[in-house]
Amino acid sequence: RMELLEAFKTYFQQGVANPPGNYTSYIIKAENISRLQKLAELLTKNHIKFAFGGNQNARGFNYDRQKEESFSVGRNDLIVNLHQPAAVLADVLLEPKTLVSDTNTYDITAWALPYVYGLNAYASKENLKGLYPSLDLSMDQDAKTNATQLPLAWAFSWGSTENAKLLIALQQANIKVRQANAPFTIDKNDYPAGTLLVMRAENERLDKELAKTISKIATSQDGIFKTISTGFVDKGKDFGSDGYPLLTSAKVAIVFGDEVSSLGFGEVRFYLEHDLNLHPTIISVQNINSIDNAQVNTLILPSGDYKDDIKEGLAAWVKRGGRLVLIEEAINGVIGKKGFDIKKRDTTTKKDDQKENFGSFANKSKSNFDDAIPGAIYKINLDATHPISYGIGNTYYGLKTDDLIYKPFVQGWNIGEINNKSLMAGVVGKAVRKSLDAGLLIGSQDLGRGQVVYLATDPLFRNFWEIGKTLFNNVIFCDY
Structure with missing residues (x-):
């Protein structure tokens, strides 16, 4: 027993004295405070020490640009120094x-x-340490103190699960919520595209104590907001223009059945019910062609084999104003069917690349690996102006576990595409790497009064892909 305890002690002492790996410090930029807080929670649960902020310049490997460069440490940047017991x-x-x-x-x-x-x-590789034990949220906290004033509008951030929960809570209180479809500036404050807005004029007729209601909801959801006193912007579109569409409350349904991936169905249902506290309707795959638009305006098809189940009734539901969300292999169920414009990209191997196989049986597993992609991270280039990109920007890091890739639309929205430099991390077989050298992974098309959204990457993988939750929220709640 003493020998075992001594081995444990040595293991943790080595982490403090001589950390493993190529780097000594990891610095995560405070680009989204909500997601940074989520990351901090995960590190805390795993007993990984960290601190915030600094006032120095340093050099390091940029995850996005994939190269060494200089950077400065900001006040709320999260720093993990590997000289600690949990270094490994x-x-x-x-x-x-x-x-x-x-x-x-x-x-x-x-x-x-x-x-x-x-x-x-x-x-x-520098030995960087954070200077502060917590984030500086003083500016955001000041925004809460203005809660009971009577402004022209209240502005809420968008880009996290918490923001989506706040939107749901506001809509459940019968408060009309709008969303900025482009950046704007008022009183020297910059608001990004996706910012949620509650206009006092169109809401106080239904709620005479609107300010108190908003304050109560914001407090219950840990929501931070800013008050706006004028509708005339310094930059962007003035309030009252078509730049701030009203958001419709999502009436969500998920399809289940033998044809549906149990993991895919489970992660969608878990996220909606557990994380967002939404209660989606569960629809059998046999009933997807006879849906009532008054009951369901958003239908999610998790990954699965739907080819024989999708008929004209589903397209008719979309044309009446429904939003159909197809995830991974569910996309293949609509290829070639009337109304759906998605097409697979041809990834067949050229004749010149085909060679006779004289490999030995002993190398079978290595040969099979050429067609394997157990899970790798790809940098997906987004159309930052599209609502599905709100809170994310022009880059989305998605997890690919298959070689499915599609042709960009001629008429439609090519929201997320990859190229031959998009692989960021992970093991990918030679043949799969060739297949995933360019094409569409995230797209949408208008169909009648509705939309079809194609997601060839799982945004909710095991419910831990946090940036994917933002993408999924945009798909479900935003106007486009």
């Missing part, structure tokens, strides 16, 4: 390039947390 775990969770000793693996091979949380980061 911290390095495994944060290293930009996951090291896999054997490519013949059954599970994902990339999970670097900055990518998962959609936060830019640096891996540095």
